Amino acid sequence: MKIKNQISFGLLALASVAFACGGGSSTSTETASEETVSTPAPAKEVSLEEKYQDDPIYIKGLEKVKGSDCQSCHMVERKIVGPSYAxxxxxxxxxxxxxxxxxxxxxxxxxxxxxxxPMPAHPGLSEEDAKDMVRYVLLLKK
Structure with missing residues (x-):
């Protein structure tokens, strides 16, 4: 008698798990797929870095910004000491x-x-390097 109760309990537990995982109702699956078809998925928000990663102005400017002290006061999308690049x-x-x-x-x-x-002066920076850095920053408009 104990074995029969244990088997019944095991089958009941297995059926409950299958039902909870979606095996018990085809209606909810159909409803979910209908909603997915009729409602477009929200567009994935692309970061500024991802948006311009192949742009030569972005690549050149980023390289020069990373090689400078700019990042100690500025971030792409968040203010630190100075304004963000965005x-x-x-x-x-x-x-x-x-x-x-x-x-x-x-x-x-x-x-x-x-x-x-105050933003400190960078007299050792060439005009062309500064322009490349500024062009990079101006690309980052949201």
Missing amino acids: EVAAKYESTEENVEMLASKVIAGGVGVWGEV
Whole structure:
């Protein structure tokens, strides 16, 4: 009698597990697939890095930014000491005039545009390197 009860209990447990995993009802599976077909899946949010990873301006500028001290005060999407690169890109259009103006600010340093914390001068940075870095930053507009 004990063995028969144990077998019955085991079969009941197995049926419960199968039902809980979707084996007991075909209606819920059909409903879920209908909802998937009628409602498009939300687009995966792509990071700024993923968005521009093959752009030569992005690659060149990122390489120069990583080789500098920029990352001690700036991040791509979050403010640290200075504004994020995305904030700078949102404020300035990617025009040659803005590239020249921002590159000169990177080299000369400054204060007041983004608050009272001064951006140190980078006199050892060439104008072309500064422009490549600024072009990279301006690509990062959301």
